[in-house]
Amino acid sequence: xxxxxLVKEKIxxxxxFPIEGIIFRDITTAVKDKEALKAMIDFLTExxxxxxxxxxxxxxSRGFVFGxxxxxxxxxxxxxxxKPGKLPAETICEEYALEYGTDKLxxxxxxxxxxxxxxxxxxxxATGGTVSAACKLLKKTGADVKAAxxxxxxxxxxxxxxxxxxxxxxxxxxx
Numbered sequence: 001x002x003x004x005x006l007v008k009e010k011i012x013x014x015x016x017f018p019i020e021g022i023i024f025r026d027i028t029t030a031v032k033d034k035e036a037l038k039a040m041i042d043f044l045t046e047x048x049x050x051x052x053x054x055x056x057x058x059x060x061s062r063g064f065v066f067g068x069x070x071x072x073x074x075x076x077x078x079x080x081x082x083k084p085g086k087l088p089a090e091t092i093c094e095e096y097a098l099e100y101g102t103d104k105l106x107x108x109x110x111x112x113x114x115x116x117x118x119x120x121x122x123x124x125x126a127t128g129g130t131v132s133a134a135c136k137l138l139k140k141t142g143a144d145v146k147a148a149x150x151x152x153x154x155x156x157x158x159x160x161x162x163x164x165x166x167x168x169x170x171x172x173x174x175x
Contacts, residue, residue: 003039007151008173010036025152025175027123031065040066040151043172044121045073047149054116055079055143059105059134060086066151067121079111079118081134092140096133105133107141114142125150125171128159135164 001009010030017024030036044066057079058067064080071078084093084104091106112118120134131148138145145167153159153171160169 003043004173007036007039011152011173025124025154027062027151030151031062040172041069041073043151044070044149044170047170048119048147049074051146052117053119053146055112055118057081057107057118057120057134057138059120059122059130062123063121066123070121079107079138081105081107081120081137092137094133094137094140096129098129103130105130105137107137112138112141112143116143118143118145120145120148120167121150122148123151125153125159125169126157128157128162131159132162132164135167139164 007030010033012026012029014024014026016022048070053074053076055077056067056071058064059081060083068078084106087106087108090109092109093104093106095102095104118138120131122131125131135145135148147168147170148163149170151172153174155174163169
């Protein structure tokens with residue numbers, strides 16, 4: 001069985017969550033399986049090794065799981081992209097739209113030096129709002145955002161269209 005099929009089989013599908021008509025792709029069941037977790041980290045590592053990436057920006061919270069291991073494997077630093085009020089030093093933020101309101105993401109003001117190569121990691125690409133905001137936030141620092149990577153992409157929601165055109169999009173599994 002190939003890595004994509006292995007991971008796909010470990011993802012739990014929950015019908016009608018969080019609302020009726022939605023199939024929630026629960027990655028926690030894949031993360032707890034050691035072979036599936038290794039396959040996901042190996043997939044990301046293969047995509048980004050030897051590309052001179054300086055930092056992996058990890059989006060709260062499931063992005064932390066994949067991004068820190070990836071950063072270690074490719075010899076990069078790890079930047080935490082958090083919800084407001086979670087980082088102790090001076091921050092910069094980016095607000096983004098939700099279906100019903102807005103939210104914000106923050107990084108430390110001194111997290112990245114201008115010109116450094118960065119990739120953004122999250123577990124899932126749906127509408128793209130969160131990762132688009134993360135990319136904008138990173139670009140405010142002068143970072144060179146090279147790619148946004150995900151384990152799962154929900155193609156029907158067309159999240160790729162909401163990401164910056166100059167950012168490569170990498171997904172392991174698509175639905």
